[in-house]
Amino acid sequence: MVQELLDGNGRFVTEVFDKDKEFFYKLAGEQKPTVLWIGCSDSRVPVNMITQTRPGDIFVHRNVGNVVATNDWNLSAVLEFSINHLYIPDIVICGHYGCGGIQALEDDNLEDKYIPVWLINAQKAKDRVDEKIRALHIELEPEKRMQLIVEENVRLQLEHLQEYPFIRRAMQQKTLNIHGWVYDMLTGAIKVMKTEKSRG
Numbered sequence: 001m002v003q004e005l006l007d008g009n010g011r012f013v014t015e016v017f018d019k020d021k022e023f024f025y026k027l028a029g030e031q032k033p034t035v036l037w038i039g040c041s042d043s044r045v046p047v048n049m050i051t052q053t054r055p056g057d058i059f060v061h062r063n064v065g066n067v068v069a070t071n072d073w074n075l076s077a078v079l080e081f082s083i084n085h086l087y088i089p090d091i092v093i094c095g096h097y098g099c100g101g102i103q104a105l106e107d108d109n110l111e112d113k114y115i116p117v118w119l120i121n122a123q124k125a126k127d128r129v130d131e132k133i134r135a136l137h138i139e140l141e142p143e144k145r146m147q148l149i150v151e152e153n154v155r156l157q158l159e160h161l162q163e164y165p166f167i168r169r170a171m172q173q174k175t176l177n178i179h180g181w182v183y184d185m186l187t188g189a190i191k192v193m194k195t196e197k198s199r200g
């Protein structure tokens with residue numbers, strides 16, 4: 001399988017890179033991405049393909065369940081670099097329907113050591129949806145319920161994002177907007193859930 005990757009790279013060099021050397025040489029000198037993408041690690045959500053963007057366009061952070069946790073040094077460093085050094089004006093948090101990470105909120109798999117701990121940061125999304133369903137006295141198909149949890153998880157992670165003082169500051173200074181999106185693997189379309197505009 002990894003040989004396929006190297007074969008693919010060989011084709012990339014001859015069919016893509018060598019035909020657009022000027023672009024790639026210029027890009028090698030400096031990156032100026034205009035969006036930070038916080039998405040799920042899921043292999044079926046390839047950022048550049050679903051947004052039809054090119055190398056250099058998007059700064060990317062992906063993890064299980066597109067989670068924002070302020071105690072996550074990995075993402076925190078990505079955010080700091082994006083805001084303080086790259087001056088990126090837009091952050092997108094993109095979830096996706098059929099997310100295994102969100103589905104795992106339902107599992108009581110005691111074998112896993114790290115996944116449950118990680119998903120604590122998404123638990124509230126599930127609780128909020130279930131609370132709403134209870135309050136409305138409605139019955140939802142399991143799939144519809146999971147979709148709502150995926151959507152609520154994006155809203156929840158937007159809230160977590162705004163717990164960072166430097167994110168709030170950038171929004172107050174009107175240099176940053178943050179966006180919540182959900183990708184549908186069955187249609188290929190992105191649904192815009194929420195946009196938090198810079199506040200003055």
Ligand SMILES: [Zn+2]
Binds near residue numbers: 040065066099100
């Ligand atoms: Zn996922």
